[in-house]
Amino acid sequence: MASTSFSILGWVGGKRGLGGRKMNSISAQQTDVQQQSQVNIQQQEEEKEKVTVKQPQKQPPQTQPRQPMAKSKNMSVEYGGQWFSSVTRHVRIYAAYIDPVTHAFDQTQMDKLTLLLDPTNEFVWTSETCNKVYAYFQELVDHYEGAPLAEYTLRLIGSDIEHYIRKLLYDGEIKYNMNARTLNFSMGKPRVIFNNNDREVQDVQKD
Amino acid sequence: MQGRLSAWLVKRRLVHRSLGFDYQGIETLQIKPEDWHSIAVILYVYGYNYLRSQCAYDVAPGGLLASVYHLTRIQYGVDQPEEVCIKVFAPRRNPRTPSVFWIWKSADFQERESYDMLGISYDNHPRLKRILMPESWIGWPLRKDYIAPNFYEIQDAH
Numbered sequence: 001m002a003s004t005s006f007s008i009l010g011w012v013g014g015k016r017g018l019g020g021r022k023m024n025s026i027s028a029q030q031t032d033v034q035q036q037s038q039v040n041i042q043q044q045e046e047e048k049e050k051v052t053v054k055q056p057q058k059q060p061p062q063t064q065p066r067q068p069m070a071k072s073k074n075m076s077v078e079y080g081g082q083w084f085s086s087v088t089r090h091v092r093i094y095a096a097y098i099d100p101v102t103h104a105f106d107q108t109q110m111d112k113l114t115l116l117l118d119p120t121n122e123f124v125w126t127s128e129t130c131n132k133v134y135a136y137f138q139e140l141v142d143h144y145e146g147a148p149l150a151e152y153t154l155r156l157i158g159s160d161i162e163h164y165i166r167k168l169l170y171d172g173e174i175k176y177n178m179n180a181r182t183l184n185f186s187m188g189k190p191r192v193i194f195n196n197n198d199r200e201v202q203d204v205q206k207d
Numbered sequence: 208m209q210g211r212l213s214a215w216l217v218k219r220r221l222v223h224r225s226l227g228f229d230y231q232g233i234e235t236l237q238i239k240p241e242d243w244h245s246i247a248v249i250l251y252v253y254g255y256n257y258l259r260s261q262c263a264y265d266v267a268p269g270g271l272l273a274s275v276y277h278l279t280r281i282q283y284g285v286d287q288p289e290e291v292c293i294k295v296f297a298p299r300r301n302p303r304t305p306s307v308f309w310i311w312k313s314a315d316f317q318e319r320e321s322y323d324m325l326g327i328s329y330d331n332h333p334r335l336k337r338i339l340m341p342e343s344w345i346g347w348p349l350r351k352d353y354i355a356p357n358f359y360e361i362q363d364a365h
Contacts, residue, residue: 088359150343155358162359 067099073108083107084151086158089186090123090165092116093158095149110149113141115161122186123165123174132173136164210234212291215253221246226294233277235292243295244305251310254280255291258311263321268351271296272327274304276314297327299350306332324349 084095097109098116115137117130140157147153166187168174176183176190209217212234213225222242226235238246255278263274273296280289297304306329307314318329319338326347329335337344346353 091359148343151341152343152345156356159357159359163357 067097067106072105084110084149084154086151086154088158088162089120090118091158091161092119093154095154113154118165120180120182121177122180122182123169124177125174129168129174132168133161133164137161210236210291212236212289216246219249221249229292233290233292235294237294237296240295240297240304243293244307247293247305247307247310250278250291250293254282254289257281258307258313258317259290261307261314261317261321263325263327263349265325265349265351266296269299272299272302272325272350273297274318274321274327276307278311302327303330304328305330306335308332323347326350 086093092115094105094114094116095107095110095112096114097106097112098104098114099106115134117133118125137157140160144153144157165174169176169187176185209225210228213223213236216223216236222239223246224237226237229235257279258276259279260277261275263272266273273294276293276295278291278293282288295304302325304327306318308318308329309331315332316338318332319335321327322329322332322335323337323339324347336342340348346356348355
């Protein structure tokens with residue numbers, strides 16, 4: 001019905017307002033927005049989840065142009081509480097378009113999922129680790145295609161990403177940001193080596 | 208061992224099964240789901256005007272789902288009101304039980320909670336939807352075969 005290409009918008013560490021806080025955002029969306037707007041909401045939801053990916057899995061996410069004219073829509077009282085989201089400390093997923101600069105929250109674009117990665121800046125991110133999380137997000141969205149667009153599905157995706165971030169932390173690929181505003185080590189206290197299965201302990205006598 | 212209400216029901220040829228008495232000596236009856244609505248009306252007419260409690264539980268793994276009603280007959284000048292406990296067992300495959308909302312209005316939230324936790328579908332309930340869990344939740348949390356999803360919670364924080 002609509003176009004079947006599935007692209008990702010990701011940007012890392014842009015210098016913006018809000019006290020210079022780093023905000024990583026990703027948006028999985030279909031390119032053909034015009035056609036999307038002509039079908040009703042129900043079809044949009046089905047379509048969004050039935051999107052098939054033509055690009056190979058391991059390819060880094062391709063950048064998608066941002067929409068500078070985007071405005072906050074469907075945020076008024078009569079839509080209050082209606083948006084689909086999964087909000088945990090490091091992963092916020094919204095079924096909407098969120099502009100990275102103006103933070104416009106366009107809820108009419110329900111065919112997009114936007115991921116805000118670690119808004120409280122608890123970890124130190126590099127573009128490489130960010131892209132890993134984005135790729136995993138893409139993989140999960142592909143995995144859950146066909147599932148209804150509901151809070152429960154988003155929660156499953158968000159929780160899997162949180163577990164993935166924990167795995168990255170335990171493997172030593174990301175580390176805690178010691179300059180974070182709240183330093184409470186929400187994924188476990190820092191240790192010297194988290195996953196030390198393949199390393200030898202130095203002070204054990206070996207014969 | 209037959210209680211007063213059981214004898215009264217037998218006299219009127221109403222199908223039920225006596226489950227004995229609980230620790231307070233309250234008579235416990237089992238009633239089939241298809242008879243429950245008519246018998247509930249009869250019990251209301253008999254004088255049970257107060258639904259004290261409604262709850263539900265999963266009887267056994269792979270077994271039946273039970274919906275329990277505690278009824279009381281409130282009258283003036285009575286210190287020991289008549290009480291009865293009704294259990295309605297519904298099969299796990301298609302758990303349907305008539306709602307008593309239109310007889311005892313206090314069954315409203317109780318039956319919604321039973322629906323939310325165990326998935327018993329109460330026929331003729333006016334707004335049968337989840338009350339504790341989010342509306343998009345999948346699964347019935349208090350069933351014995353329920354497996355909780357691996358959600359990341361703040362409790363995971365050490």
